[in-house]
Amino acid sequence: xxxxxxxxxxxxxxxxxxxxxxxxxxxxxxxxxxxxxxxxxxxxxxxxxxxxxxxxxxxxxxxxxxxxxxxxxxxxxxxxxxxxxxxxxxxxxxxxxxxxxxxxxxxxxxxxxxxxxxxxxxxxxxxxxxxxxxxxxxxxxxxxxxxxxxxxxxxxxxxxxxxxxxxxxxxxxxxxxxxxxxxxxxxxxxxxxxxxxxxxxxxxxxxxxxxxxxxxxxxxxxxxxxxxxxxxxxxxxxxxxxxxxxxxxxxxxxxxxxxxxxxxxxxxxxxxxxxxxxx
DNA sequence: CTAGCTTCCTGATAGC
DNA sequence: TGCTATCAGGAAGCTA
Numbered sequence: 001x002x003x004x005x006x007x008x009x010x011x012x013x014x015x016x017x018x019x020x021x022x023x024x025x026x027x028x029x030x031x032x033x034x035x036x037x038x039x040x041x042x043x044x045x046x047x048x049x050x051x052x053x054x055x056x057x058x059x060x061x062x063x064x065x066x067x068x069x070x071x072x073x074x075x076x077x078x079x080x081x082x083x084x085x086x087x088x089x090x091x092x093x094x095x096x097x098x099x100x101x102x103x104x105x106x107x108x109x110x111x112x113x114x115x116x117x118x119x120x121x122x123x124x125x126x127x128x129x130x131x132x133x134x135x136x137x138x139x140x141x142x143x144x145x146x147x148x149x150x151x152x153x154x155x156x157x158x159x160x161x162x163x164x165x166x167x168x169x170x171x172x173x174x175x176x177x178x179x180x181x182x183x184x185x186x187x188x189x190x191x192x193x194x195x196x197x198x199x200x201x202x203x204x205x206x207x208x209x210x211x212x213x214x215x216x217x218x219x220x221x222x223x224x225x226x227x228x229x230x231x232x233x234x235x236x237x238x239x240x241x242x243x244x245x246x247x248x249x250x251x252x253x254x255x256x257x258x259x260x261x262x263x264x265x266x267x268x269x270x271x272x273x274x275x276x277x278x279x
Numbered sequence: 280c281t282a283g284c285t286t287c288c289t290g291a292t293a294g295c
Numbered sequence: 296t297g298c299t300a301t302c303a304g305g306a307a308g309c310t311a
Contacts, residue, residue, distance in 0.1 A: 003304070032287090059305080076305050078289080093289085112288040114305065130307090157281070166306080174304050242304080263283075265303085 002075050004138060004171030005214030005235070007059050010081055013225050015054035017083040018063070022050045022101040030095035033108065035116040036128050042119050046071065046098070058134050058170030068122040072129050073108070079115030080230040082107045091229060109229070135168040138211040143169060145201030152192040152200075159195065159203075160188035160261045169207065174264045175242040180210045181268060182241035187275045188266040189259060194278040241267045 002010065026046045031039040049069060055062040061081070063071040073081065080091075083104050096108040096117070108115070118129045126132045136142045151168045152159075162168070163177040172180070181188050184206040186199065195203075217235035220228075240250050245258035249269035257270050 006304095074305085076287095077303070110288090111290070112303090114287060155280080161281095164305090176304095264305095 002059065002079070003173035003176050003214070004056075004059060004211055005176070005218050007056055007061060007075065007171070008215050009218040009220065010075075010225075010230065011054050011056045011061060012219070013222050014081060014083055017104065017222065018051045018100065018106060019053055020051070021104075023047060023106070024099045024101055027097040028095070029097070030113065032113055033095045033110060033115060033117055036118045036120075042117065045069065045119050045121075057131060058137070058166055059173070060129070060131065060134075070120045072118040072120060072131070074116050075110070076112070076114035076116070078111040078231075080109040082109065082226060082230050084226065088226075133167050134170040135166060136170070138169050138171055138207050143204050143208060145197065145204045148204055149195075149197060149200040153195070155192045157192055158189045158261050159186055159192055160264075160266050162192050163207075164262070164264070171211070172207070174266075175239065176210060176214060178241040178267050179214075179239060180206050181266075181273060183210055185272055187273045188261055188268050190275050191278075194276055196276070196279045199276070241269075243267065 023046055026043045028034065028039060028043050034042045036042070037045070050066040051063055052066050053064045055064060059074060061073045061075075063073070065071070073079070075081065083100075083106055086099070086103065086105055088105075091107075091109045093111045093113075094107055094109045095113070098106040100106060108117075120126070120128065136147070148168070152162050155162070160177055160181060163172050163180060164174065178188070180203070184199075184203050186203065214235060217238050241256070244256040245267050247256050248254065249256055249272060252269065252271050254269060254271045256267055258265055258267050260266070
């Protein structure tokens with residue numbers, strides 16, 4: 001489920017609850033969620049680590065340890081990360097429980113089990129995780145129209161597919177891609193090589209605005225997060241495009257449509273988001 | 280290069 | 296009510 005704004009929200013809530021704590025033990029209930037190293041080595045290396053900070057890159061969460069080791073987590077579709085009291089009800093599909101030095105527990109829950117953990121030693125390559133293939137952060141100053149144009153202007157892929165390419169700009173998923181294209185008045189199937197310089201500039205600004213808006217509207221109190229078990233993302237009712245097929249466009253009132261691009265559903269307004277004449 | 284498909288899973292929902 | 300089919304916000308890997 002989570003895209004960059006949701007992962008950032010989780011990071012902001014969880015970091016103050018884990019920073020400075022030591023992982024006392026690791027109970028691994030589902031070995032499948034460990035990508036690297038082998039599950040027994042993962043458990044051995046993780047136990048006793050002192051967490052210094054929690055970072056984010058795209059949709060990845062990075063736990064930094066005092067030892068210099070790092071634990072990386074990708075929640076994929078249904079991963080949930082919680083810090084709970086010991087007596088908090090154990091959710092179905094809990095795959096990892098790590099008691100912390102302050103008496104609370106770090107828990108990982110994942111219905112579909114697509115999420116993955118990696119434990120990286122300082123000398124190990126980020127290529128093991130794929131962090132080296134990530135593009136720039138949507139909120140970085142490097143995100144400009146010129147940057148997007150440089151990467152996509154000679155390509156024929158639909159702009160929707162381009163936004164989902166984590167190796168150019170990281171952290172955008174299917175929901176925010178639809179929201180961004182709606183806000184930028186761009187048809188999701190528009191081929192990248194049809195876009196003007198003005199359109200690339202507008203898109204860069206819109207990506208930043210929509211991602212920043214997502215983080216703002218997602219923000220919630222830790223209590224609220226725990227009560228929702230880390231799976232209720234508050235801005236869903238505020239979305240303007242995703243899931244709006246068949247509903248009137250909030251700008252022009254015309255009926256929103258839905259197409260499939262690269263196997264992903266895409267909602268758009270057929271009037272506000274008309275295809276352009278190639279430049 | 281690009282489109283399209285499969286795989287990894289469970290659960291919600293729609294249709295019969 | 297109970298059955299089956301379809302789909303879900305991610306991403307890699309494969310074929311054509």
